Amino acid sequence: MGTLFRYACFISYRHGGQPATQRFYEAFRRELAAQVDLWLPGMDVYLDSERVRGGDFFNRELASALCSSVCMVMLFNPRYFDTSNPYAAREYRAMVALEQQRLSLLPAAGIGRGLIIPIVIRGTLPDAISGQRHAYSMDYVAAEDLRTSRARQALKRVAEDIYNRHEAFRSAVGDPFAVCEDFEFPSESDIWEWLAGLTAPSSKIPWR
Numbered sequence: 001m002g003t004l005f006r007y008a009c010f011i012s013y014r015h016g017g018q019p020a021t022q023r024f025y026e027a028f029r030r031e032l033a034a035q036v037d038l039w040l041p042g043m044d045v046y047l048d049s050e051r052v053r054g055g056d057f058f059n060r061e062l063a064s065a066l067c068s069s070v071c072m073v074m075l076f077n078p079r080y081f082d083t084s085n086p087y088a089a090r091e092y093r094a095m096v097a098l099e100q101q102r103l104s105l106l107p108a109a110g111i112g113r114g115l116i117i118p119i120v121i122r123g124t125l126p127d128a129i130s131g132q133r134h135a136y137s138m139d140y141v142a143a144e145d146l147r148t149s150r151a152r153q154a155l156k157r158v159a160e161d162i163y164n165r166h167e168a169f170r171s172a173v174g175d176p177f178a179v180c181e182d183f184e185f186p187s188e189s190d191i192w193e194w195l196a197g198l199t200a201p202s203s204k205i206p207w208r
Helices: 019-039 055-067 087-103 143-147 149-171 188-198
Strands: 007-013 044-047 069-076 116-120
Touching: 007 019, 007 055, 007 087, 007 149, 019 044, 019 069, 019 143, 019 149, 055 069, 055 087, 069 087, 069 149, 087 116, 087 188, 116 149, 143 149
Parallel strands: 007 044, 007 069, 069 116
Antiparallel strands: none
């Protein structure tokens, strides 16, 4: 198949409350997009910066963007899987559903690390996720840090991972977009049991 995806990746993240936090995420998108463009010229990187609009129409818009993306880049911090604001968790579970459908279209070797690329910007991934996926660690402080040589080298590796996933779909034996017309995010009730289990308090005291 040719290049049918609209976006190279969908960036999923937990929105912050400070303007500087949002600037960091937007700078991340710009720097990653620059690296992706060297591998996949003309393919953009999707980042939702207007979630405050809310509503069913906006949910459909985001679901369409996710379904049109090669893969998901998940920017993890300790509140990503937040039971009081589970929007990022719903995005994650939506991509898991797409991943299951799309990997079934590839040869047996498939994509060993799946279609979700976790990047840890703060905290530690839950064991249930770190045991399944290769994660990057990018513990940067501000948007300016993303312009350093070290950061750009890390983003180059992420961009190459995205490219490899894109190229794998050239050998797909079915339509990766078969579910996109009616694709929706799972509801809060759909993911609640899974999310509650994932975020259950640990018996360990972290500072001991």
